[in-house]
Amino acid sequence: MVTTKAPEDAYTAEPFVPGPGVGLTALRKAAAGCRGCPLHRDATQTVFGEGKTSARLMLVGEQPGDQEDRQGKPFVGPAGKLLDRALEEAGLDPADAYITNAVKHFKFTRTEPRKRRIHKAPSLREMTACGPWLAAELALVEPELIVVLGATAGKALLGSSFRVTEVRGTVLERDIHGRPERLVPTVHPSAVLRSDDREQAYQGLLADLEVAARALG
Numbered sequence: 294m295v296t297t298k299a300p301e302d303a304y305t306a307e308p309f310v311p312g313p314g315v316g317l318t319a320l321r322k323a324a325a326g327c328r329g330c331p332l333h334r335d336a337t338q339t340v341f342g343e344g345k346t347s348a349r350l351m352l353v354g355e356q357p358g359d360q361e362d363r364q365g366k367p368f369v370g371p372a373g374k375l376l377d378r379a380l381e382e383a384g385l386d387p388a389d390a391y392i393t394n395a396v397k398h399f400k401f402t403r404t405e406p407r408k409r410r411i412h413k414a415p416s417l418r419e420m421t422a423c424g425p426w427l428a429a430e431l432a433l434v435e436p437e438l439i440v441v442l443g444a445t446a447g448k449a450l451l452g453s454s455f456r457v458t459e460v461r462g463t464v465l466e467r468d469i470h471g472r473p474e475r476l477v478p479t480v481h482p483s484a485v486l487r488s489d490d491r492e493q494a495y496q497g498l499l500a501d502l503e504v505a506a507r508a509l510g
């Protein structure tokens with residue numbers, strides 16, 4: 294009997310990613326047409342990374358949220374506002390960072406048609422599919438330090454055994470796509486917003502970002 298591979302096994306952004314040597318504008322333009330996994334179908338648009346390719350710091354989140362999906366820019370909603378505040382307080386200039394997500398399309402569910410869109414965590418398969426975009430961004434920006442925002446970003450960059458509670462606020466040195474990288478993991482800013490003790494959670498995020506600021510020098 295002939296067995297056919299389920300098409301979802303083949304989810305990958307790879308055929309849409311331009312070869313090495315292209316700039317950020319070309320990369321972003323190509324990503325706008327990515328059909329590497331089914332997430333592009335229901336989302337409004339690809340939300341690619343933002344910032345200068347000369348940035349010393351790269352921040353990696355999970356996936357765009359509702360606001361990001363509408364505006365086409367990462368971290369412009371409530372989580373982004375909180376993140377900006379924490380970055381500034383830690384002495385890191387948000388304008389001098391490149392900010393992106395592990396997954397470039399918004400994944401959501403709706404309880405009823407026309408009702409509010411509720412964020413849904415991307416699957417490992419979708420994260421893996423979208424990985425070539427993050428790899429291309431890393432190759433282009435060559436950051437001195439990566440701040441890993443939460444479990445999805447951690448799994449995308451460091452593998453599925455990543456546990457944010459075990460490594461947050463520490464400087465990790467890892468080989469990623471053949472390049473030695475330094476990374477500081479922390480919680481996702483949305484987790485701070487959801488926390489029962491927001492102030493304590495915020496102080497935790499801030500302390501981790503201060504580790505990143507010191508590591509960057």
Ligand code: URA
Nearest residue numbers: 354355356357367368
């Ligand atoms: N959460 C993320 O992980 N990324 C965004 O861009 C917005 C919210």
Ligand code: SF4
Nearest residue numbers: 327329330397398423
């Ligand atoms: Fe492509 Fe990533 Fe969007 Fe999937 S989530 S369609 S891999 S850009």
